[in-house]
Amino acid sequence: xxxxxxxxxxxxxxxxxxxxxxxxxxxxxxxxxxxxxxxxxxxxxxxxxxxxxxxxxxxxxxxxxxxxxxxxxxxxxxxxxxxxxxxxxxxxxxxxxxxxxxxxxxxxxxxxxxxxxxxxxxxxxxxxxxxxxxxxxxxxxxxxxxxxxxxxxxxxxxxxxxxxxxxxxxxxxxxxxxxxxxxxxxxxxxxxxxxxxxxxxxxxxxxxxxxxxxxxxxxxxxxxxxxxxxxxxxxxxxxxxxxxxxxxxxxxxxxxxxxxxxxxxxxxxxxxxxxxxxxxxxxxxxxxxxxxxxxxxxxxxxxxxxxxxxxxxxxxxxxxxxxxxxxxxxxxxxxxxxxxxxxxxxxxxxxxxxxxxxxxxxxxxxxxxxxxxxxxxxxxxxxxxxxxxxxxxxxxxxxxxxxxxxxxxxxxxxxxxxxxxxxxxxxxxxxxxxxxxxxxxxxxxxxxxxxxxxxx
Amino acid sequence: xxxxxxxxxxxxxxxxxxxxxxxxxxxxxxxxxxxxxxxxxxxxxxxxxxxxxxxxxxxxxxxxxxxxxxxxxxxxxxxxxxxxxxxxxxxxxxxxxxxxxxxxxxxxxxxxxxxxxxxxxxxxxxxxxxxxxxxxxxxxxxxxxxxxxxxxxxxxxxxxxxxxxxxxxxxxxxxxxxxxxxxxxxxxxxxxxxxxxxxxxxxxxxxxxxxxxxxxxxxxxxxxxxxxxxxxxxxxxxxxxxxxxxxxxxxxxxxxxxxxxxxxxxxxxxxxxxxxxxxxxxxxxxxxxxxxxxxxxxxxxxxxxxxxxxxxxxxxxxxxxxxxxxxxxxxxxxxxxxxxxxxxxxxxxxxxxxxxxxxxxxxxxxxxxxxxxxxxxxxxxxxxxxxxxxxxxxxxxxxxxxxxxxxxxxxxxxxxxxxxxxxxxxxxxxxxxxxxxxxxxxxxxxxxxxxxxxxx
Numbered sequence: 001x002x003x004x005x006x007x008x009x010x011x012x013x014x015x016x017x018x019x020x021x022x023x024x025x026x027x028x029x030x031x032x033x034x035x036x037x038x039x040x041x042x043x044x045x046x047x048x049x050x051x052x053x054x055x056x057x058x059x060x061x062x063x064x065x066x067x068x069x070x071x072x073x074x075x076x077x078x079x080x081x082x083x084x085x086x087x088x089x090x091x092x093x094x095x096x097x098x099x100x101x102x103x104x105x106x107x108x109x110x111x112x113x114x115x116x117x118x119x120x121x122x123x124x125x126x127x128x129x130x131x132x133x134x135x136x137x138x139x140x141x142x143x144x145x146x147x148x149x150x151x152x153x154x155x156x157x158x159x160x161x162x163x164x165x166x167x168x169x170x171x172x173x174x175x176x177x178x179x180x181x182x183x184x185x186x187x188x189x190x191x192x193x194x195x196x197x198x199x200x201x202x203x204x205x206x207x208x209x210x211x212x213x214x215x216x217x218x219x220x221x222x223x224x225x226x227x228x229x230x231x232x233x234x235x236x237x238x239x240x241x242x243x244x245x246x247x248x249x250x251x252x253x254x255x256x257x258x259x260x261x262x263x264x265x266x267x268x269x270x271x272x273x274x275x276x277x278x279x280x281x282x283x284x285x286x287x288x289x290x291x292x293x294x295x296x297x298x299x300x301x302x303x304x305x306x307x308x309x310x311x312x313x314x315x316x317x318x319x320x321x322x323x324x325x326x327x328x329x330x331x332x333x334x335x336x337x338x339x340x341x342x343x344x345x346x347x348x349x350x351x352x353x354x355x356x357x358x359x360x361x362x363x364x365x366x367x368x369x370x371x372x373x374x375x376x377x378x379x380x381x382x383x384x385x386x387x388x389x390x391x392x393x394x395x396x397x398x399x400x401x402x403x404x405x406x407x408x409x410x411x412x413x414x415x416x417x418x419x420x421x422x423x424x425x426x427x428x429x430x431x432x433x434x435x436x437x438x439x440x441x442x443x444x445x446x447x448x449x450x451x452x453x454x455x456x
Numbered sequence: 457x458x459x460x461x462x463x464x465x466x467x468x469x470x471x472x473x474x475x476x477x478x479x480x481x482x483x484x485x486x487x488x489x490x491x492x493x494x495x496x497x498x499x500x501x502x503x504x505x506x507x508x509x510x511x512x513x514x515x516x517x518x519x520x521x522x523x524x525x526x527x528x529x530x531x532x533x534x535x536x537x538x539x540x541x542x543x544x545x546x547x548x549x550x551x552x553x554x555x556x557x558x559x560x561x562x563x564x565x566x567x568x569x570x571x572x573x574x575x576x577x578x579x580x581x582x583x584x585x586x587x588x589x590x591x592x593x594x595x596x597x598x599x600x601x602x603x604x605x606x607x608x609x610x611x612x613x614x615x616x617x618x619x620x621x622x623x624x625x626x627x628x629x630x631x632x633x634x635x636x637x638x639x640x641x642x643x644x645x646x647x648x649x650x651x652x653x654x655x656x657x658x659x660x661x662x663x664x665x666x667x668x669x670x671x672x673x674x675x676x677x678x679x680x681x682x683x684x685x686x687x688x689x690x691x692x693x694x695x696x697x698x699x700x701x702x703x704x705x706x707x708x709x710x711x712x713x714x715x716x717x718x719x720x721x722x723x724x725x726x727x728x729x730x731x732x733x734x735x736x737x738x739x740x741x742x743x744x745x746x747x748x749x750x751x752x753x754x755x756x757x758x759x760x761x762x763x764x765x766x767x768x769x770x771x772x773x774x775x776x777x778x779x780x781x782x783x784x785x786x787x788x789x790x791x792x793x794x795x796x797x798x799x800x801x802x803x804x805x806x807x808x809x810x811x812x813x814x815x816x817x818x819x820x821x822x823x824x825x826x827x828x829x830x831x832x833x834x835x836x837x838x839x840x841x842x843x844x845x846x847x848x849x850x851x852x853x854x855x856x857x858x859x860x861x862x863x864x865x866x867x868x869x870x871x872x873x874x875x876x877x878x879x880x881x882x883x884x885x886x887x888x889x890x891x892x893x894x895x896x897x898x899x900x901x902x903x904x905x906x907x908x909x910x911x912x
Binding site: 004005006007008011012013014015016019020023031034035036037039040041042043044045046047048051062063065066067068070071072073074075082085086087088090091094095096097099109110112113114117119121123124129131133143151154155156158159161162165169277280281282332333366367373379380383384387390393394395396397398400401402411414415 | 460461462463464467468469470471472475476479487490491492493495496497498499500501502503504507518519521522523524526527528529530531538541542543544546547550551552553555565566568569570573575577579580585587589599607610611612614615617618621625733736737738788789822823829835836839840843846849850851852853854856857858867870871
């Protein structure tokens, strides 16, 4: 290979500093998941194609990475499709496996497959990569990690209350103050659709309404009419154009607006339970907001819908989302299994924490000290100390080669190692170590015990 | 989908208990890697096919999972190969990407691609899954995790000394006493090949010699002659049939045996340096053994060769291995980059630790207490306490549904949750909590502060 090697577009190498930062965030998410009683599972990177295909719509099917069958795959290829050069139809006869597209479908498959071993309600978390053959662009990758927490097997709304608290707890631990946890409910949206008398126009309606801040009431109404929503319908939902006040006030407005819709009123009741309890229990740094334009995963969620917005000072879209889906495992034949869950957008959270300078300095710290290598005799003496320091959990290294001392110090410098330990004949004779602070330049002779104390 | 869903053969779902156990081992390996100055990197799950193909031999090429190009892949398929139904030749025109087969080739690719950002010598570790289209069998999977630590950019033998210490440190931390770290050197094997005058017979020779314990000296010699090794050659290496004693004694025997081979003597020198220093610095629980039959990765390693054997009480093959390869990055055009590294066999280590009962009981522990749900008013009171307990890092849960109390206690039982907290009208009135020890059955009323103390 003559040219410099590269990686596939949309994928990433992570350097030590990047891994350390991502691990810092993952560790905080994990420990909060566990504090809230979630337990980890892991599923295979690839699933049988039939497990994934047809679960994400036509577009999703296209974006799933397929794995070519091993061996003489053409021997079993469908001759008709091969003849016709029909790539789409040929796939199923030359590819039996596909890379995981998200963590939700594999989780549903896991629950159904292991239903007899699982103690329900089952609170699981899963932090694993997923793959999508999306067109790569800024912030969108073909391999990225999802961090999901879901509960399956209980319809209790206390789960929603806890999931809001979980978001608050994670972002508070990360020091990321000022996130907004937006909440809505699929049943509210159904109620609005009923009121405007056009459920097929619901998405157009919420998309237009979402622009209220930008284009004003008149602009929004104009767009709605262009999309075929009647003036009469718009008049009926007039209160949504002045949808301000506290969450309780908003809920009261909805209960008036949707009074004619049984499903809408069910949504109001659910929202009231969740919001009242969240507010009464209190949030640490996040704030809760009721956003009736929130419609993510419309065809998927059946109850609460969540989305987390980064603090307004950062230009970044959603950094998390989730909701309730009443029939999580129905696709695999297990009925009446309600699920509710949330997801953390690791890549975006990482960008936000970076932009706001919230990573602790210690995150990327490497070894505490580099022992300078003056030759095998000195190196052996150093290794004896290194062994004891490591046994005490202190990260230290010996420069492997007896090369120019300046080069060794430079190495410590480039790696941000704060101390150098110098061992020459004199130190060996005195059973001591010269410790040099590479920031202040200060140097002093110390015993092994003192070395331990200082580097600890 | 009517039938119960399943996963592809050779892959695994990991339950919460399994993830916890694996994470326990990974965490110990990671913290030791870091104590020894290694830094983590991560590379994409799939690489460009040209990065991987041809790097693992013909058999390896076959075992690499290929990813089908997205979209109309047949449009760019090679017409001739398609016509001829030649699966092997067609691959490169319908698949540009392939799943990682090991961590070493992606690491070499990483080093070459990022050579200008890397500060050498570069000590990296990497713990990620790899995929092989091997025939699945007991203990062999199509997806498994590798845990590798390598240093690139230094020929210093102190690295080998440290890698032996690293093995010792990891297995000691795991409480796995009695592992044997076997060491050999590619140059010793070259020396033996020179002495027996048949380098093409080297593998036959070492494979036969390795059976000494089982089939005795006569059996081994008979096999060697059958494989075409001359009696004369066998006589020359007679000392290897009685290769006992301390490591130092073995090294002396080799230095006599290989005195006519310059490369063999280089190997003796390297072995002596590594073994002397390891022995003088001391190992905690592992023992070092010189094994001249050790020949893993013969065409790959150029210096030291390592393999770790589980304690003899457990019937398990190697649980780790590694060695030095003088031209790690040459395949990607960067010459003179010596590398040395070791790998931990996570799956097998997990089996050994399980078999010997060395997992700490706390590994699979879940929540400390389950709050029994007696209704929304009681649940709200419970949630206030739960919030405070979690803020103190204590894992606690509320049973989400106000269902039969017996069922809730059963849930705690099945999940091995040691305490239940009961909140009724009386507790709310007294601002207290009834804490029930689910092992002893003892129950008492406590304040929130007392609850914190006990559950901590």
